[in-house]
Structure formats: structure tokens, C-alpha cells
Amino acid sequence: MRLPKGRTGCLSHPPLSPPCIQGGRLACALFLCLGLTACDREQRSLNGQPKAETIALANDPRDLSYQENSYQLSQGQRLYKWMNCSGCHANGGGGMGPPLMDDEWRYGGRMEDIVRTILHGRPNGMPRFEGKITEQEAWQIASYVRSLSAQQGQDVLSARPDSMSASEPPTLAERGKVLPENNLTGPKDEQN
């Protein structure tokens, strides 16, 4: 029997999937599949990891549980504002701090690099957040930070960005197109 190609998450829940698939109803299988992938990306592990763990390992196994997971990402998005990241990095475009939505990473762009940057700080202004947020929260923020440069799938992003919307201001109307078109923020543009 052939199965519709889906995410592994779809097939990793045998108690739910067999009846549909055995019935050969493609639509039903697809539907469940969608539902189950949704479950996967919504999976919440609320307690995080105990404090004592180190983060020095390359390709940290925790990558998997924090990336491509919309709960962790949206918590990171919330913390990004709460911990004042946006004060320096804006909504990814930067300001007092460097932009986060471009493809340049001074200190590495892997999850564990970003986590280390957040927790330990970097020279010339990046403060140390260790002891201000938990390690789990740093991972959540890192997950969001990676989404700013479109390194997370569209389906895990928050549908409603918390940044301000960018409609045409009235004073520009009479100005015509002297300035380039206003963009929506971030990743969407990059993917189009």
C-alpha cells in the first residue's frame, strides 16, 4: 500500500493512523496527516532541561526539540520582546545591535551558537542573559531568532507578527514613489 508522502510525524502515531490508511481513503489519510503534523509542531515540553546541563556541544540534540516547533518559537517571540531584544535588534533589522534577518553571523548561526551568544553575551554591547532568563528560554529565543532569517519552516511561524504593520502612511501619498516600496518585515520577502 502506498502512503501519501508526508512528514515523519504523520506516521509516528500508529494508534491514530491505521484505520484511515487501511481504508485506502487518501483524503482521510491526508487530513489526519495534516492534523498530526500540526500536533508535532505544537508539541510542548514545558519544563525544559535542568539548569546543570552545558551547552558546549556542537549539534546539540536539543536543536530538534526547539526548532520547527511553533510553541517554542512563539514563546521565543514573546521573550524577544519581554527581554528587550527588540530594543537593539528591532524586529530583525537591527539598530543599536546588528541585524538578525540577514545571512551574516558574527558568532555563528547554529542554534547552540545563538544560545551561547544570548547566555554569555558578546563584546561591544551584547549583554549576558545568563541568570536573567533560563536556559530553556534562551533556546526558545534562539529558535525565534533563526526564524527571522527564514531558517524555520513557514508552517511553524506565528500567523500574526507582533511587530507593527507597515501600511502606506498618508504623508507619503503625495510624495509618489521617491522612496522604494515599503516592505513587510522579513522572511516572507526573502522567500518570494
Add this chain to the structure above:
Amino acid sequence: MAPLVAGGKVLVGNAGGEFGVRGWLAALDAGSGRLAWKAYNTGPDKDVLIGQAFRPFYPMDRGKDLGIHSWPPEQWKIGGGTVWGWISFDPASNTIFYGTGNPGPWNHEQRPGDNKWTAGVFARNVSTGEAKWFYQTSPHDLYDHDDINEQILLDMPVAGRMRLVLIRPGRNGYLYVLDRQTGQVLSADPFGYINSSRGVNLRSGRLIPVKEKEPQAGRVVRNICPTASGAKDWNPSAFSPRTGLIYIPHINLCMDLGVLEANYVVGTPYLGAESKVYAGPGGYRGVLTAWDPVARKPAWEVHEDLPLWSGALATAGDLVFYGTMDGWFKAVDARSGKLRWRAKVDSGIISQPVAYRGADGREYVAVISGVGGWAGALVSAQLDPRDNSAALGFVNAVRDLPNKTKSGGRLFVFALDG
């Protein structure tokens, strides 16, 4: 800020109004370097050096410990009011005048009250630091209107009478003429486009805000003019005694502003705002206004496409020098505003030109190039213009800048007689 040496003291203040600091101005003894006095701009009267000699002109600035009572509890400790701009010294009265920065955070909902002594101007005895008067240009500031702009001390006729005045083109868009002995506002006229306030009530001294332009958490208020950077930011104006005009380099920008709750965490920004900046009515972003302080109106204006972020310099040869963000160093006629000369330098200019006579007897004009700062961070720090709110929205206003200049940093000296 650059320290000022006056009355035997070296005066220096702090910055960081976006980081939850408490603003102060300190005076060091010029001979020994020892701290002579330090005046905070928030908190109890004894910290602010407010004593018997303090005589503010308006009732709103009178009362005990207003630096505490005009704030929610604890908030004054992290309330800003920094001193990072210009100090003026009047030797005749042994008085210094300086402005205080914005209250923090930007989100005004977190700091109900007038937020003394931020966003206003202090007059102090330079020897003791004691406050003489204070005038708050933006009580309960809504838009990051630091009041650190320069003050120009003039003796000039006001309504037919000679007065000792202090003139300051403010962030909020009004050109204030204050009596520098009492702190009374003699006039406050808009020198740029303003829609966030209706004027200044000369009886109470208070700015009259426009309710619809008041930021509110969770929503975006559109088309607020002037912006957070003000109708004019820190870049100083010049006064020419020959023409009697004040040359004000400033900007013509408006913004959308959204405020959100700022969370105070030591060592991180304490801001609570997002904004997006764009050109104001007319489409140009920079203006050089020659203002006639006696007639209380502009004599002429020069429009610049990019925001005007350099200081102005007026010379005895009736020229006014200024630089643009795309790297033109210009000299215009001080009486008409006509362009007399210009030279292109390697990067945008956001510094203050100076003129001097060299040891060889020749006259020189010097300026440093190198775009940057709030307005030029897009180029100097390579920000990403796809985010409208980058550099607190300023990137959106200058997204064409990378096509017009690059980062730099050179001193250019021009000899006047070639």
C-alpha cells in the same frame, strides 16, 4: 557628550536614556579634577540640588520633591533625564543652561505624571550647582523628545524691549524664546511641521498635546509629526550677529509609533516602543531654516532630500556651511540661502563644521565626513532595510541612503583663499 569648561569647572553628563539610567550632570574642579558637585535630574530635591535659590517661573515646576512625586513609585530611579547635549554658559550671571533628556521608558503609560526633571531646561549656578530655574518643554513626554538641544544666549528686543534671552529650537518643533533670568517663555513658534501638539500655553507654560496622537499600548498611532528624533535633533544651529538670523539645520519627518510594555532588566534596553519614520509633508527630509528671532518667522529655507544631520556654521563672510548625508559640504549665502559653493566628500556628513585661522594666517573651514548615528546607522552599521522598525524606524526614512553614500571617516580642511 563633549565636556564644557566654564567658571573653573569641567562639566560632563551621562547618556543612556534608553537603558533605564538616572540622568545627571557633574562638575569637576578644573584644577584638581575632584568632583565639585553632581546634580541628578530625577529624585529628591537634595539630589537635584534644588534649594532656596530655586525660582521656577511656572507653578507646574514648584513643589517639594517633584522629582519623586511626579513619577510612579521607584520609577524615578530608572527614569532617564540624561545630559548628553549642549551646555551654555553666561559669565555675567555665572549661570549654566542645559537641557535634560527624555524620560524612560518611551512607553509613557508606564510613567504617569509630569516626570520631573526630564525633557526640560535647567539654569544652575556653575560654582555650586544650585538650580536657579527649570522649564519643562514636554511635561510627561510622549515621543522621546529629549530636550538636550543647544541654547543660544542673546540680548535682543522682544516686543520693543531689550531682554536677556535664551533661544532653543526644541525637539518638539517649537523655537522657544525664554527669559534667561527667570525661565519665562516669551514666545514658542513652530519652525517645522507639527501635528502632535497645538502650541504652548504661555500662561501655564505647558505644551498643548493633541489627544489623537497620544501613543497607546497595543496599537499603532499613525502620522505623528515630528518624530522621536524631533523636528530637530542634537545638531546645533548657528547664529550670525551680522544678519541677526539663526540657522537651524533640522528634519522634516513623521512617524508611526506603537508602544508596548518595557520590562526593566539591568543592562538591557528600556524602551517599549516601535516606530517607523518617513518623510513629512512636501517629501523632503532635511531643512535648513534661517529664522528671524525678532520677527518670529523664517527668513528663508533650503530643502534637502536627505535628513539634515550636521551642525551649521555661520561666518563673518556671510556664509553658512553645512553638510548633507550624501556627502555634499555646502556653503549658502547667509542672507538669501543661495548656494555659493559645494564640495563632495567621501561619505555623508553628520558632524559640525568649524572655521579657524591657521598658524600660517590663512582661514580654513574643516569638517569630518563619515555617515552614521541614528540617521545613518543603515549604512554605518549595515542594518537591514527590510525591517521598517530597524534603528527605531529611522532606517525606513533613509532606505535610499546606501545608494547615495558609503561609510567613511575623514577630516577635510578647506582653505578659504584657495
Add this chain to the structure above:
Amino acid sequence: MSGGDGLDGALFNRLFALFLIVSLTMLALVLAFLAAAWFRRGGVRQDGVADENGRASREPLLRALLIGWTALIAIGLIGLTFASFLTDRGMADAIPPDRRTINIIVTAKQFWWDVNYAFDNEPSKNIRTANELHLPVGVPARVTLKSSDVIHSFWIPNLAGKQDLIPGRVNDLVLLPNRTGVFRGQCAEFCGIQHAHMALDVTVESRAQFANWLAAQGKPAPAPASPLQKAGYLYVMNRECSGCHAIAGTAANATVGPDLTHLMSRRSLAAGTLPMGRAGLYAWVADPQGVKPGNNMPYVGLDANELHAVTAYLETLK
């Protein structure tokens, strides 16, 4: 359906009575017509033409009845709309302008209530607390309702009807409690995984008691005394706690989480999840995600000594 015991009780009950009478009358009429139709089945054919026996068409009578019925409905509805409008205005005007009201700003957050007592002329007397309201009996309290994340609803059944808290909008509500007691408020709009654990303790007390409470809440936190408390204080100041919480009189001034200055004076912890006390405090600090899964207080992972110290310090915040 009830306006509670609050300010608007009388006006509201009058409106309710009016609605009841009008609706009952209409219901009685409908039932009467229905009964009449039932008993007189077969009188008129659907097309309205006279039947075989040559009985005259009753069309004109029917038309008159229909017009009358429609008019009756229209008048009834317009009348009720007006009555509702007038009651609404009456509620708004019910507070004599010279009477002192208390201003309270309530901001709903997932999943707790941030409560600010605002004194417009003296902001330095403002008080910030969480998950509790104290109200003096007989004094109107104007509650400004905001939300910082999703839509919540503010509901104290004993005092007033529901009112939504919507991000980016400001609603308000006037409470006028007329008897003392302890009441429970509750978020009444599903707001997320811990919606059920988003309660508000409301204490209505005498004016003197309220004044005492206000005065006590206005004081900063005491300095830690014992070595254990000091250790806890240092932990709270230097570790994750101060990234989210404020304690007046210390360097902690964050606003993401509830203000802890007078934590122990509250009736419950975590928005009504646990009764206030040592047991609750230990459980909550040790494992907030176990107690209230999905709330925004993270699992910090304190070891036994740290937990001991932090709890000892928190217990001094009376």
C-alpha cells in the same frame, strides 16, 4: 442574568423587568395566535381564494392583522432599544461627579491579572499588585480594562456583569460594592491553556480597612534579616527572578511577571491556583510548570538550598 449587587443593580433590574414583561406579552400573543390557528384549521386556503362554499375571502382581515403584528414588533423592539440605551446612560451618570472614585487599571495577561491603583494627581502613590482587588464598600471604583496579549474577560459575578479586555483597546467598568465580603472574579473568555486558573480575589472591606491596606501596600519591601533570607534575596536579585518580577525598594523592577512586593498579603498564588502559604510557595517556586502547566513562569531548577532560601525571602514580603 444579573447585574450583581453593584452600582447598577436597581437600574439594571428595572430594565430586566421591562424586557421580561414585553417578552412575555409577545410570547403570550404568539401562543394565542398559534392556538387560534390550531382550532380554526382549514379556514383559508394557501392561495387566499374563497373556498367552494363561497365564503368571502378573509384576505383584508389577514392583511390588517399582519400589519398590526409587524408594527407591534417594531414598536416593541424600538422601545426596548431605547430603554436599554437610557439604562446604559443612566449607569454612566450614576456616579455624582463630586464623589471621589478610585481608579484601578487592570491589565489581563496570560494567565494572571496585573492590578494598578492609579492616583492621577499623585502618581508616586500608585500601587501595583496582582490577582487581587481591594475595594472600600460604598465607594465607586472605575476599573480600566486592558489586555497585553489576547482577549480576556473580567467577571466578578457578585459585583457586575462581564466586560472584555481587548489588546489595543481600553474598556471600563464601574464597580460600586454595597456589602463587604470576599468574592471571586474569573477570566470569562477562553484565553489559553490556563484560562481556568485565572482567578481574581476581590475583597470588599470598610473604608478604614481599605485605607490601612493601601498604606501597607505603598511601603517598600523590608530588607532581609536572617542569613537564609539574605541568601534568598541575593538569589532573587541576581538570578532569573529579577528578569520578570519587581520588588519595591530593591533593584528588581521588571514588569513581565506579577509585582512581589507584598506577595504574602494576598489570598492566593498564581491567580487563584494555590492558597497562599509556605506549602504553596514551595510548590510554586520549585515547579511552576508542574503546578500550572503552560503558564509563563519558567522552570528554573533551583536546588534544595536555593529553594529554601528563596522561599524564606519571599515569606518576608508581607
